Amino acid sequence: MSTAYTDPILAWYESNARDLPWRSPSATPWGVLVSEIMLQQTPVNRVMPVWHEWMKRWPTPPDLAAEPSGEAVRAWGRLGYPRRALRLHATAKAITERHDGEVPSSHAELLDLPGIGSYTAAAVASFAYRQRHAVLDTNVRRVLSRLISGDEYPPKSQTKAEVATAEALLPLDPPTAALWSVAVMELGALVCTARTPRCVDCPVLDKCTWQLEGRPAYDGPPRRGQTYAGTDRQCRGRLMAVLRDAEGPVEKPALDIVWSDPIQRERALDTLIADGLVDPLDDGRYALPS
DNA sequence: TAAACGTGGTT
DNA sequence: TAACCAAGTTT
Numbered sequence: 001m002s003t004a005y006t007d008p009i010l011a012w013y014e015s016n017a018r019d020l021p022w023r024s025p026s027a028t029p030w031g032v033l034v035s036e037i038m039l040q041q042t043p044v045n046r047v048m049p050v051w052h053e054w055m056k057r058w059p060t061p062p063d064l065a066a067e068p069s070g071e072a073v074r075a076w077g078r079l080g081y082p083r084r085a086l087r088l089h090a091t092a093k094a095i096t097e098r099h100d101g102e103v104p105s106s107h108a109e110l111l112d113l114p115g116i117g118s119y120t121a122a123a124v125a126s127f128a129y130r131q132r133h134a135v136l137d138t139n140v141r142r143v144l145s146r147l148i149s150g151d152e153y154p155p156k157s158q159t160k161a162e163v164a165t166a167e168a169l170l171p172l173d174p175p176t177a178a179l180w181s182v183a184v185m186e187l188g189a190l191v192c193t194a195r196t197p198r199c200v201d202c203p204v205l206d207k208c209t210w211q212l213e214g215r216p217a218y219d220g221p222p223r224r225g226q227t228y229a230g231t232d233r234q235c236r237g238r239l240m241a242v243l244r245d246a247e248g249p250v251e252k253p254a255l256d257i258v259w260s261d262p263i264q265r266e267r268a269l270d271t272l273i274a275d276g277l278v279d280p281l282d283d284g285r286y287a288l289p290s
Numbered sequence: 291t292a293a294a295c296g297t298g299g300t301t
Numbered sequence: 302t303a304a305c306c307a308a309g310t311t312t
Contacts, residue, residue, distance in 0.1 A: 039308040046298075046307090080296030087310085117310045137308045157291080185308065194306060195301070227303075228296080237296050275295095 005147065005204050006171055006180060012203035013183030016190065020044065021051065022127075023182070029103035029128035031055055036120045036127075037088050042079050044189075050077055062101045064092035070288030073277060074244050082240055082277055086289070087115030105129040123181075132177035134166035139188025140181075144169070146192060150209035152218040153194075235259050235268040240277065249285035 021027065022035035034054055038047040054075060058064035064072060069089040076085035091113040095103055103124065104110055110121035122133040141154040144165055154162065171177045191198045199205055210216070228234055238258040242250060259265040269286075272278040279289045 036308065041295090041307055041309060042297080043299075043307045078297060080298085081309090083295070084310085115310065119309060123308070135308090138306090139308070189308080231294095233295060233297095240296085271294095 003171075004207055005169065008203040009183050009187055010176075010179060013179070013186055017183075017186055018044075018190075021048070027128075028059075029105070029124065030059075030061055032128040033091075033103055033116075033120075033124050034088065036123050037084050037091075037115060038079060040084060040120070041081065046079060050075070050079055058092075060101060061092040061095040061103065064089060065096040068288075068290040069276070070279070070290055073240075073288050077244070078241075080237075083275055084115055086276055090114040091116065103128065105131070107131075107133060126178040126181050130175045130178045132170060132172075132174040133181070134163060134170055135181035135185065136162060136166050137185060137188075139185045139192075140166065142194060143184055143188045143192045146197075146210035147204060147208050150213045150216070152210060152216070153220070156221075232264065232268050232271070235261075235264055236272055239265075239269060239272060243278065243286065243288050249281055249283075249287040251285055255286060 017023070020035075022031050027035075031051075035047065035051055038051055054064075057075065058067070067089075069086055072085045072089040073082050076082050079085075094113055095101060099109070104113075105125060105128075107121045107125045110116050110124055111118070116124075119135065119137050122135045123137070125131040126133050126135055136158060141158065141162060144162065145151045145154040148165055169180075171180050187202075191201050199208075199211060202208065205211055239255055242255055242258055246254070255269065256262075256265065259268070269278065273280055276289055279287045281287055
């Protein structure tokens, strides 16, 4: 294993880390878990106020588990991907029932919880419990891609080679490994960014393969998908906004007015019901789930 | 494995 | 301005 990157990046983190609330010594494992779910595909700035609100309202998993799932969806606000709120509520219930109300510390038990995949399990085990796991998020994948492979961007989907690389770089001492993981993520978030990296501020610039090879341009396939306007996703978002902003159940016309295409609207509503995000009541009205 | 899944800021 | 991007997971 290589240690050439470890000390410069740890030193850089010590003086450049953002003071994020879920990194505070007073943050609980539950607070870390909630932050990780909220941060999936969602920028820090948008998460911050919602996280504070959640922590004040639901300081422990049993607090959230005692509420209807619809309250979690409502309090999710406009963070996006509201199925995360539903799964976080289900996770709170599972923790309450299966783990005595305490967020489990083992990677396997975390992985068993709804909405928690390989990244989030590793992140919670590392950041909340100071364990030694390879934490591979989009930031770390990009940093290692540039530093080690010399490619501007990592492969479209995670490879075994990337996991092997990340594990090889992981310091042996668990608390140091946990610190390393958050430090590499932070480097990717603040310096080794996707679009215009601030290489002048990089602590390992002299060891960066991509840099040493003259920063060759990305030559792979386009990495993005379709536009958002007009999609079912946008339609679902509109419908959910109506339900979130209403005090209680809403009449069907209140949903109909936010999307003109009836075919697409009904399809979107059906998928929301199938996902458990919308509850069709017996009286014909619609509500957030109970 | 690829596509689906929200939202808003940045380039 | 349209495209890209943000601490991914699920099916």
